[in-house]
Every structure is written in C-alpha cells, then in structure tokens.
Amino acid sequence: MNVIDQCNSRQKTLNAQIARALKQLVRFGWEEALSCLFPIVVFASLAFTQLIPLPILPRYDWLLIIFLLMQWWMVRSGLETRDELKVITLFHLIGLTLEIFKVHMGSWSYPEEGYFKILGVPLYSGFMYASVASYLCQAWRRLNVDLVMWPPIWAVVPLAAAIYLNFFTHHYWIDVRWWLFGLVIIVFWQSWITYEVDGTRYRMPLVLSYLLIGFFIWIAENIATFFGAWQYPNQTYAWSPVHLGKVSSWVLLVIVSFLIVAMLKRVKGRFHYDRH
Structure with a gap:
C-alpha cells in the first residue's frame, strides 16, 4: 500500500x-x-400560563391541575412505573417541605393568588422538585445506568441527611455547604456512573455528573423565574438572572435526589453494585 x-x-x-x-x-x-419530558411540560406550562391567562382559576391552581394530569398520563401510558411514581411523590413532599420553610424565611416568594396553597406556598411547587426525580428515574432506565464503586450505606445516608438539613440550619447557624462539598468529593472520589448509548457503554465520574446536572438546573431556574414560577427578593420589580452562586445549592439538592433514587434502586436490586 x-x-x-x-x-x-x-x-x-x-x-x-x-x-x-x-x-x-x-x-x-x-x-x-425523552427523560426530560416532565420538566419540559413544567416549563412549557409556566410559559403558556404566563402568556395566556386561563379563566376561572388562578394561574398557580391551573399549574397544579396540569402537572397532576401529566403525572397521571405518564403512569397510565407506561412512561413511568408505579415504583417511579412513589419516588416522585416522595420528592414532591421533600420539595414542598423545603419550599414552606424557605418562603417563611423570606428566601423567595409566590406573590400570585391561589386556592391550593399551604402557608403561602402553592402545591404545584413540589412538582418542580418531582420533575428532577422524574428525570433521574427516566434517564436511569433509558440509559441503563450502573454505578461503580458505590460508597457504603453508612457514608451515603448521613451525608444526604446532612446536605438536606443544611438547607434549613444555615439560617440559624453557619452554612457548611462547602464542607459538605468536600465530604462529597471524598466519599465519591472513586465512584463512577456508567451508561449505555446504542449498545456502547460509557462512564463518567459521579461527582462530575452532579455538577453538570446542577448547572443545567440552574439554567432551568432562570427560565422558571423569568416565567414567574417563583420570585427572589431581587426580582420583585424586574426580572434579573439568578445569582451563579445558586448552582452550589442545586448541586447539593441534586446529590440528595440522586442518593435517594440510587438507594431505592439498590433496595429494589435495580443497579449493579460493583465495588471494583
């Protein structure tokens, strides 16, 4: 040749x-x-109800109805399993609890009217957290996710609990999120996520996947606040981009979400627990 x-x-x-x-x-x-179907519906509904006011009910209540119908359709059509619905419902409750506390502390607000509100927080807000869980569950199944070198349960559960509690306690005590980030890196330093695309498997450091998902949720948060999903104090008179520092909060929340989904998958025996 x-x-x-x-x-x-x-x-x-x-x-x-x-x-x-x-x-x-x-x-x-x-x-x-496809894994983002629920989040896409959330953003499309926020935009639609902002641009085209619906009759009879306040906007927040229409959003709740739309999200409930979407959730029902996903289970009915087989796009979501009953086990995944349980996970999503859990995240709805976790998110709603956090929302009630944060609104009470003045971190953000829901200024519009609504019949279905608890302590100033519309019930639809929990679905924004549930949509993150929906994405994780869908992507896990569609991409045939496996976890490699998953840490022991005695390290994972206390870390997830500490991250979630810090969202509450930092209002009364010091904010230890950066210490928690350090612990995340230590605990998951050797952990990888593997996924399959068209028969070929790829892998990524688990910590990197947390950062990427958290960053894209921050972008989504800017879209959501632009369409009035909620309002930060600096957005009272005019919309402005969400501070980049919020990425850290979303990364930590993603870690909690991921750990809960992963542990439930492990209980169900639905991920390969590879320690090598």
Whole structure:
C-alpha cells in the first residue's frame, strides 16, 4: 500500500469515527430529551400560563391541575412505573417541605393568588422538585445506568441527611455547604456512573455528573423565574438572572435526589453494585 492509499484509509477511518461519535451524541441527546419530558411540560406550562391567562382559576391552581394530569398520563401510558411514581411523590413532599420553610424565611416568594396553597406556598411547587426525580428515574432506565464503586450505606445516608438539613440550619447557624462539598468529593472520589448509548457503554465520574446536572438546573431556574414560577427578593420589580452562586445549592439538592433514587434502586436490586 502506497502513501496515498494509507492516507485515504486513515481519512476514511477518521470520518467513520467522527460519524459514529456524532450519531452517538444525537442518540444520547434524544434519550436525554425523552427523560426530560416532565420538566419540559413544567416549563412549557409556566410559559403558556404566563402568556395566556386561563379563566376561572388562578394561574398557580391551573399549574397544579396540569402537572397532576401529566403525572397521571405518564403512569397510565407506561412512561413511568408505579415504583417511579412513589419516588416522585416522595420528592414532591421533600420539595414542598423545603419550599414552606424557605418562603417563611423570606428566601423567595409566590406573590400570585391561589386556592391550593399551604402557608403561602402553592402545591404545584413540589412538582418542580418531582420533575428532577422524574428525570433521574427516566434517564436511569433509558440509559441503563450502573454505578461503580458505590460508597457504603453508612457514608451515603448521613451525608444526604446532612446536605438536606443544611438547607434549613444555615439560617440559624453557619452554612457548611462547602464542607459538605468536600465530604462529597471524598466519599465519591472513586465512584463512577456508567451508561449505555446504542449498545456502547460509557462512564463518567459521579461527582462530575452532579455538577453538570446542577448547572443545567440552574439554567432551568432562570427560565422558571423569568416565567414567574417563583420570585427572589431581587426580582420583585424586574426580572434579573439568578445569582451563579445558586448552582452550589442545586448541586447539593441534586446529590440528595440522586442518593435517594440510587438507594431505592439498590433496595429494589435495580443497579449493579460493583465495588471494583
């Protein structure tokens, strides 16, 4: 084979690799989009009800009805299992509890009227947390997720509890989120997430996946506040971007969400508990 033939062969191989990589990227993006079906409905509903006011009921109550119907349809159609519905319901309660406390402390507010409110917090707000759980459950199943070098339960459960409690206690005591970040890195330093795209398995450091999901939720938070899902004090008179520092809060919340889903999957025997 002469030099020209060798160059042509290498170019064909390179082209094939690039085409394969692009195909995998598109496939991965499609699976991610399907996993985000519930969050997409949340954002579309926020935008629709902001731009086109609906009659009879306040906007917050229409959002609750839309999200309940969406949840019912996903289970009815088989897009979501009953076990996943239990996880999502748990996250709704966890999120609603956090919302009630944060609104009471003045961290943000829901200024619009609504019949279905608890202590100033509309019931639909819990679905925004539930949508994160829905994404995790959907992506876990669609991408055939496995966890490698998962830490022992005695490290995972107290860490998740400490992260969640810090959202409450930092109002009365020091904010230890950066200490918690350090513990997350230590506990999950050797942990990997593996996932499958079109028959090929890939892997990613688990801590990196936390950061990426938290960052994209921060972007989603900017969209949500733009459409009036809730309101920070600095957005009272005009919308402004959510401070970049909120990414840290979302990363920690994602970690709690991920740990709960992972532990429930482990109880159900639905992820490969690889310690090697």
